[in-house]
Amino acid sequence: MDALDVARWQFGVTTVYHFLFVPLTIGLSVLVAILQTMWHRTGNERYLKLTKFYGKLFLINFAMGVVTGIVQEFQFGMNWSDYSRFVGDVFGAPLAIEALVAFFLESTFIGLWIFGWDRLPKRAHLASIWAAAIGTNLSAYFILAANSFMQNPVGYRINADTGRAELTDFPAVLTNKVALITFPHTLAGSFLVAGSLVTAVGLWHVIRNRGSADTGAYRFATKFGSWVVLVASAAVLFTGDIQGKIMTDVQPMKMAAAEGLYTTESPASFSVLTVGSLDGSREVFAIKIPYLLSYLGTGDPNGTVHGINDLQAQYATQYGAGSYTPIIPVTYWSFRFMIAFGMAAGAIALLVLWSQRKGRTPSSKWLLRAGLAMPVLPLLANSFGWIFTEMGRQPWIVFGEMLTRNGVSRSVSLAEVLTSFTAFTLIYATLAVIEVKLLLRYAKAGVPDVSEQPPTDDTDDAERPLAFAY
Structure with a gap:
């Protein structure tokens, strides 16, 4: 074992761990925005309850995703400095835009959405969650554009004097055919995760809290999430088919x-x-x-x-x-696990919808257990998908231009990388426990009481103090 092996393990573990939060954030931001739009248009209280309920789960996940994502950028300079030196001129451009534009957009408007329930006009508050959702999806695109350069380098030239890749055509990087198909495929996978969570939580309350005043809201959430899963499953298959053809061409x-x-x-x-x-x-x-x-x-x-x-x-x-x-067993089986877990989530969603046909209320314990497994299945599918994507590119860190072994920091010792790897693993394990406990606590608590609704007109109440809505 050397520093290269540990650096690869560290980046792999932290990346997969971070991506456990990313798809849920991407998908749930849009679903919460849709639920709030339904409340805005209909005035139906159950949509407001579901907006605040799933909005709370979204915020927990968003915060954890931000914390774990920051580590990724530090690793480029610490463990992979030769890679950063070689490709920084190209790789840094979409990442800089992601941080300055997309992340700024989502973080700013999430703040307005959190604190604006009793301060902002109804339409402005609705616009804030949509702006946050758009920012979240834009953030995903710029990051995927950077990653797609590693899979299929375009829009650059190699400076023979410096030995560095230099950006020559930024629009070509943003319109890389790998990025153009990876983005919708990733979005479909994200909605698969988010829809599964909405379904699982709604189904748990439908079965365990039968006859409660909020059963109607939970039944709607269950059906809504299940349909999202089915549509996302079809989108995953469609985009995955196109992605496979492009992958055959470029890799x-x-x-x-x-x-x-x-x-x-x-x-x-x-x-x-x-x-x-x-x-x-x-x-x-x-x-x-x-x-x-x-x-x-x-x-x-x-x-x-x-x-x-x-x-x-x-x-x-x-x-x-x-x-x-590449390592054939890893690529072979990760590809199949990705497909199998994704299809399993779609099958359970179909079963959940069938159990509620003609107004029936599901009661099967087996269905409940399958439903509770739903959020885990697409998370595993997404994780194996990324493992396949990155491991299948090996031994290249930039396909055709730089080998992975040539991108590692030469001045960082095995002991230093091993120390940071151990520290990150322990910290991430702690964060995982906190994340799961928070999600379970607030998911079990159910939809909130919304008897004191925010103003329904478009006037601002300047007398109201700034308050955290959750």
Whole structure:
């Protein structure tokens, strides 16, 4: 074990942990805005209750996401200084805009939304949550644009004198075809997570607090969340199909590794199960669906999909001697876990809707247990998706331009990286306990009493003191 191994583990652990909060924040910000819009248009009290209820869960998650996200930027300079030096001119531009524009937008208007319930006019307060939601989604786009440069570098040139990548076409970075499809795919995954949480919490209250005055609100939340999950599941499949074709074009090794495809095939079969040799160089046993991989990768059932061994030989000739193959079991299984967990959440949502058909009230304990598992399933799907995305790019930190081993800080010792890794792991474990306890406490508490509603007209009450609405 050396500093490179620990630095990779540290960045991987902190990134996956941070991304547990990101999709819920992205999706829930929009769902809360929709619920408040429904209250604004109808005046129905149950929508106000659900807005404040899920808004509280959103704020808890948002705060935790901000805390854990700050660590990521420090690691670029501390553990990956050679990478930052090489790509900082390109990578820094979208991240700077994300911080100065998108994050400023979401954080400012979230503050207005929190403290503005009894101060802002009704329309202005509604606009603040929509502005925060837009800022959250813009933030995601700029970060994904930066990451997409690592997957498919565009809009740059290499300065031969400095050995650095220099930005030449910023619009090309923002319109990178990888970013253009990764963004809607990530949004769909985020709504899958948010819809699952809304469904799970609503279903728990429908079954455990049957006959309460707020049963109608919980029933609506359950159906609303389930439909969001189903629509998001369809969007994930649609965008994932397009993403697979783009990935085959710009990162053929990643697609080959995802399928355990060792030799070039035309047509290529989709692997349901593949067992490879211990050295990862050949297929030993496989169960396949004919033509499917060719269609997923190229759009043509008879299309050619290049295999791992052929691509390895090509890259060795193009980039020099060395292994350009990712860890096949990791990419192969993370790809399948991503799909399986996402589909499981959609199946449970369909079951929840079926249980409430024609006004029926669900009562099954098994359904309740499945419903409570719903938020975890898309979180796992998102996590495995990112593991696949990043591990499938290896050994490149910037595909075709810089190897991961060349991006690590040369002046940072193993002991220093190990110390920070241990500290972050312990801190994150503590934060995880706090996050789960807060979410469970406020989710069990149920919708709030809204008998004292904020002003319904568009006038500002200057006499009211500034107050935290939660």
